Amino acid sequence: MARQPAPPWVHTAFLLCLLSLGGAIEIPMDLTQPPTITKQSVKDHIVDPRDNILIECEAKGNPAPSFHWTRNSRFFNIAKDPRVSMRRRSGTLVIDFRSGGRPEEYEGEYQCFARNKFGTALSNRIRLQVSKSPLWPKENLDPVVVQEGAPLTLQCNPPPGLPSPVIFWMSSSMEPIAQDKRVSQGHNGDLYFSNVMLQDMQTDYSCNARFHFTHTIQQKNPFTLKVLTNHPYNDSSLRNHPDMYSARGVAERTPSFMYPQGTASSQMVLRGMDLLLECIASGVPTPDIAWYKKGGDLPSDKAKFENFNKALRITNVSEEDSGEYFCLASNKMGSIRHTISVRVKAAPYWLDEPKNLILAPGEDGRLVCRANGNPKPTVQWMVNGEPLQSAPPNPNREVAGDTIIFRDTQISSRAVYQCNTSNEHGYLLANAFVSVLDVPPRMLSPRNQLIRVILYNRTRLDCPFFGSPIPTLRWFKNGQGSNLDGGNYHVYENGSLEIKMIRKEDQGIYTCVATNILGKAENQVRLEVKDPTRIYRMPEDQVAKRGTTVHLECRVKHDPSLKLTVSWLKDDEPLYIGNRMKKEDDSLTIFGVAERDQGSYTCVASTELDQDLAKAYLTVLGRPDRPRDLELTDLAERSVRLTWIPGDDNNSPITDYVVQFEEDQFQPGVWHDHSKYPGSVNSAVLRLSPYVNYQFRVIAINEVGSSHPSLPSERYRTSGAPPESNPGDVKGEGTRKNNMEITWTPMNATSAFGPNLRYIVKWRRRETREAWNNVTVWGSRYVVGQTPVYVPYEIRVQAENDFGKGPEPESVIGYSGEDYPRAAPTEVKVRVMNSTAISLQWNRVYSDTVQGQLREYRAYYWRESSLLKNLWVSQKRQQASFPGDRLRGVVSRLFPYSNYKLEMVVVNGRGDGPRSETKEFTTPEGVPSAPRRFRVRQPNLETINLEWDHPEHPNGIMLGYTLKYVAFNGTKVGKQIVENFSPNQTKFTVQRTDPVSRYRFTLSARTQVGSGEAVTEESPAPPNEATPTAAYTNNQADIATQGWFIGLMCAIALLVLILLIVCFIKRSRGGKYPVREKKDVPLGPEDPKEEDGSFDYSDEDNKPLQGSQTSLDGTIKQQESDDSLVDYGEGGEGQFNEDGSFIGQYTVKKDKDETEGNESSEATSPVNAIYSLA
Incomplete structure (x- = not known):
């Protein structure tokens, strides 16, 4: 971050510099x-x-x-x-x-x-x-034949144009010829090859001339290049070799100059022009060029190197740039040098250009015409376009070389004089008139100007004037009589007043007075002093990862009477604020930073008078660029060296390189990781497998991410060999009761080691002395048929290719197919643990009856009936699994207060065995679930109405409800009140004792086992009484007598009456609660609730009870059991799938039972209860 000082003139606005301090005097155009x-x-x-x-x-x-x-x-x-x-x-x-x-x-x-x-x-x-752009002369160019490593110059010789055309070279595919230090274009347009390589003949070469004025391009017939070589270019791995010449066997040569010829030359340049020196050398390897000046250093501020250091350009040449320059061409074979003697000549240039001369009658004056050049220019005077020698004589005029002196001038002396100074390199012509006038002083600028300047700056107040004789000018401030000159003020000859450092007290009205013998004139300037614009919180240099957000601050203090504008520059160019950027008054935010956002950001705070700059640099950390120029060297049977050139790390150091390979036999086009190397290396020896046609690429990794893969290397094929390993993951498993399928993981390209990879499969029964069976397989599986049930086999799989067999493999044990178990568990015992869980115990079956691998013991159970009379239940079978050879388990999440039946089987890989004897058991009564839809309403400030629905799962015979409530006001809590209700009651009204407090209600249902889960609600906050009552009273007084209001009230009353009659009929039918017999009876379509799998408590007419529950047996997806034998002190059994907790639940709706029968799920508890006493 750095503050950039603004140029002085930026802070000095409204400087009226109409006359330069030493410039020519301008006569107003209304004067002759x-x-x-x-x-x-x-x-x-x-x-x-x-x-x-x-x-x-x-x-x-x-x-x-x-x-x-x-x-x-x-x-x-x-x-x-x-x-x-x-x-x-x-x-x-x-x-x-x-x-x-x-x-x-x-x-x-x-x-x-x-x-x-x-x-x-x-x-x-x-x-x-x-302007001229002639056509190229027709010519037939023979192919250019050259030996590999020799130098070559392709001459362009463009047609002479006016001005000279721009020369460039193109290939036969109309692409620019790639130039480097080996191949480059000279200033004369020729194309120079320091040494020719075989790859240079891959294209033709055409010289093109572009003519500026006519906007046309003329093309010369192309050159065809034929390169002779003694070493055919067959090895593609050498294409990017760093020392191509030694690799190709090209003879190395010391440098020699192609242009200019010889060891010395000279060059002349005119002062003020650009000096271009050029040295192009041949040699093998390609020479490097360096430049020096004899007896001194190159002018660093004007010298720059071009064309791969083959050209030296010195701009705006002056006489001190004369001297001897030399270029040094060097390679590892030696060096040579060429000396260029530079002479600087000069066309005429002004030392003192003649200026217009304005005199009053009788005054003296002079015209001066001084110029310099190399050679020294001559001076010729003319008057009104005629040589001065042939003009009429003038006694008041005297010519003294480069000066004309006028004495006692008169009106008749008016004329225009020309000074022509010339040498062999050019000329200068200047006009200067002599005017004789009598003019009183006059002001040339507008009157009473307002000038605003910035505090502490250097400022000049101009007062342009004219008069003849030339008037004298004085300055005054605020009407004071003393002339302003000296100290902080300085008055120039042209009358401008400079204030060296503006202070607040310099504000005021300044008067300039011009006087000569013919009169005087004056003007006033009002000066206002403003505070400077300053950035007090500048943006800071930042380093950001690609994709992040960057915030640059720029807070400014300025004079409040001036309008402030804050803008931003990027790399000193105006910043385009796109969708990813947000510019505010004091900041710039860049979202989703990308590599192109890197650069310098300058905050420019400006007013119409001044500006302040602050710069910060944003460094963007991006993924590295892809490596390039992959090269294979040190080729061996089982290794190769891979070298690459790293790409740009984009400001985040490269930490790793990943080398990948692709082969074209087994998985063409698929890239695999080969090896990984530190980011500090760019060359690695890669270990290779036999008989693989390798192709490599490299990926660079830094902190930000991975680069794109490099372009692939050349291919390299290794020779073959017998396999050194065998396939893995060999298995033998039966797919039927009389077979065994042998499978393995096939070997990949890097382990095949040769063509026609195949597998020798061997098998025999374990622990027998049978001969090995064998077969050769090309795939990855083989099926052995006609095997006994579940018999162990020894299995071996050996790899083989055309070069031989792999090592002798280890034996793997496999088994033939399984059959269904022949026996069921015996002595099955059931113990009820609580209302939702039972424990099981059984005797194991004999191993020879399993006929396979014992997977688990499994219990099938179903709910036979509920102890609630006449209650339909789903009898869908559920199951609980007990993996392994175990003798006990737990079945949990049963329905309380129900009759169950249970059977057990043993399971192997083929399936279930026969079922055991059926066992029956009954679950005891449990506690209910929470009452449903508990609602708290407050119709007025005196009462609170409570309503609820019966629990979804009564889990036994309902004895009633318990309500607990307490009043509270902030942190103050009243005494708890407990109310008990019968099982049929679902409403209750609380009389408020405190109209300000709120109430918290807790409601639970109970059976003889105890109270179940509670539900809690709070009453709403008491309303504000005053305002709504008053509003209602006023409104009622206004509309009670309106006809539409009376009609609306009558309609509402009639509707309420109808609703009351309907409610009365509904309640009169709900007084008795006998249960419909539903067991094993399919539901009819006439009862939508029965179709839905729910049940109702109804009277003798089978009418549904108001508020009855929709579901008894619910399907809940399988969960892990909350119970285990550990919970009941029976050892370290696991949870559901391990300890025998059942799989499956009852369904919420019968339809769902039937459609989801394959899911293992079960309801947590029965859905509803008998609300009448059983």
Whole structure:
């Protein structure tokens, strides 16, 4: 982070510098004056032949000047040429070719003359040339034949154009020729090969010339290159070899210069131009070029290297750049040097250019024309376009070389003088008039200007004026009589007042007064001093990972009377605020930072008077760029060296490289990890397997992530060998009771070691002396048929290819297929543990009856009936599994108060065996679940109404409900009150004793076992009484007599009456609770609740009870048992699937029972209860 100082002129706004401190004096245009050239074409004027020709010449004067031209130093009669016209009030020539004509006919040297009665001004001599872009001459180019390693120059020789064309080389595919220190284009347009390589003949080479004015490109016939070599280019692994020459057997050579020739040369350059020195050398290996200056250093501020150090450019040459320069070309075979002697000449340049001279009658003055150059230029004076020698004599004028002196000038002395200074490299022409005037002082700037400046800055107040004789100027502040000069003030000759350091007390009104012998004039400037703009919290340098968010702060303090603008630059260019950026007054946020966001960010806080800058650098940590230029060397039968060039780490160091390989036989196109190496290496020896056609690539890894894979290397195939390993994961398992399937994991490409990989499969019965059976298999499985039931076998699988067999394999034990078990568990004993769980115990079966591997003992059980009379239950069978050879287990999550039946089987891999004797047991009564839909309503401030529905799972005979409630107000809690209700009661009203307090109610159902789960609710907060009552009373008084209101009330009353009648009928039918006999009776479609698997308590007419429950037996997905033998002191049995807890539940709805019969699930407890006494 750094503050960037703003340039001084940025802080000094409204500086009215109409006259430079030493500049020429301008005469107001309302006064008579000689002509002055204001605009003209360049000296070398090149035009496009397709356009009209425009030669500019503009001038001012009073009276307005007239114009005429010369062409090739002879008068150019415009009126006689219909194609040539002159613009009105201007000397600009327009040559129109729309009606025909050749632009080349108008080439030549033109000069413009601007004249009025006070003199004549001249333009430069303008050399008009028409741009040319000639075609390339037709030629047939023979193929260029060259020996590998030899130097080569392909000459371009472009047609001469005006101006000279831009040269570039293209390939036959219209791609630019790739250039480097070996192959490059010289300044003359030729293409130089320091040494030719075999790969250079892969394309043709065509020189192209682009002509600027005509926007055309001319192409030369292409060169075809033939490279002779004694070493055919068959080994693709050498294509990117770092020392290609030694690898190819090319003879190495010391450097020699291709351009310029010899050991020394000279070059001349004009002052102010660019000096371009060039050295191109041949050699093997390619030479490096270095530049030096004899007796000193290269000018670091002006020198730069181009074209891979083959060219040295020095800009804006001056005389001190003369001297001897030399280039040094070197390779490992040696070095040579070429010396270039540089001479700097100079076209004329001004030391003191003549300026307009304004005098009063009787005054003295002088015109000075001093110029320098190499060689020294000559000076020629003219007056009104004529040589001074041929002008009428003037006794008041004296010529002294480069100076003309005027004494006691008179009105008749007015004229325009020309100074022409020239040497062999060019000329300079300057006009300067002498004007003799009597003019009283006048102010040239607007009156009473307001100037605003920044505190502590250097400021200049300008007061442009004119008068002849030249007036004197004085400054005053706030009307005070003392002249401002000295100390913090300085008055320049042109009248400008400089305040060296602005302070608050410098604010005020400044008056400038100009005086000469003819009178005086004055003007006022009001100066306001403003506080500077300063960034007091600057953005800080940050390092961010790609994809994160960056926040750059920029908080500014400025003068409140000035409008502040905060903008941002990125890399010193205006920042585009896109969708990923958010700019606020004091910050910039970049979301999802990407690599392109890296760079310098400059906060620019500016007002109309000044600005402040603060810069911070954002470094983005990104994934590394892909490695490149993979190369295989040190090729061996079982190893190879892989070398690569690392890509850019994108500001996060590379930590690892992953080398991957691909083979084209087993899994073509699939890449596998081969090895991993530290980020500090770029070369590794890779261990290889036999008979694999390898291709490699490399991935770089840093803290941010992985790069894209590199481009693949060349392929490399290793020789074959017998397998050194055998397939793994060999298994023998029966798929039927009389077979055994032998399977294994096939070997991959790196373990096959040769072609035609196959497997020798052997098997025999275990612990017998039978001969081995064997078969050769090409796949990964083999089925042995006609085997006894569940017999162990020894199995061996050996790999083999065309080079031989693998090592002798180890034997693996497999088994033939299983059959169903032939016996059931005996002595099954059931012990009821609680209302929802039982423990089981049984005797194991004999191993020979299992006929396979014993997987588990399994209990099948079902709910036969409920102890609640006439209650239908689902008899869907559930199961509980007890893995392994165990003799006890627990079945949990049974329905309380129910009759159950249970059978047991033994299970192997084939399936269930026969079932044991059926056992019956009964679960005792349990506690109910929580009452459903407990509702608390507060119709007024005196009562609270409670309503609830019966529990979903009564789990026995319901004895009633227990309600506990307590009043509370904040942290203050009242005494708890307990109410008991009968099982039929589902409503209760509480009379409030405290209208401010709230109430907390807890309700539970109970059986003879005890109270079940409780549900808790709180009463709502008491309403605010005053406002709603008053509003209601006012509203009632207003609308009670309205007809629509009376009709609405009548309709509501009628509707309430109908609802009361319906409710009365419903309640009168719910007084008795006999149970419909539903066991094993299918539900009819006439009862939607029965279709849904629910049951109702109803009277003799089978009408449903209001508020009856929808479900008795619910299906709940299998969960792990909460009970185990550990809980009941019977040892370390596991949970559900291990300790025998059952799989499955009863269904909530009968439909669900039937559709989800394959799911192992069971209800937590019975759904409903008998609300009448059993």
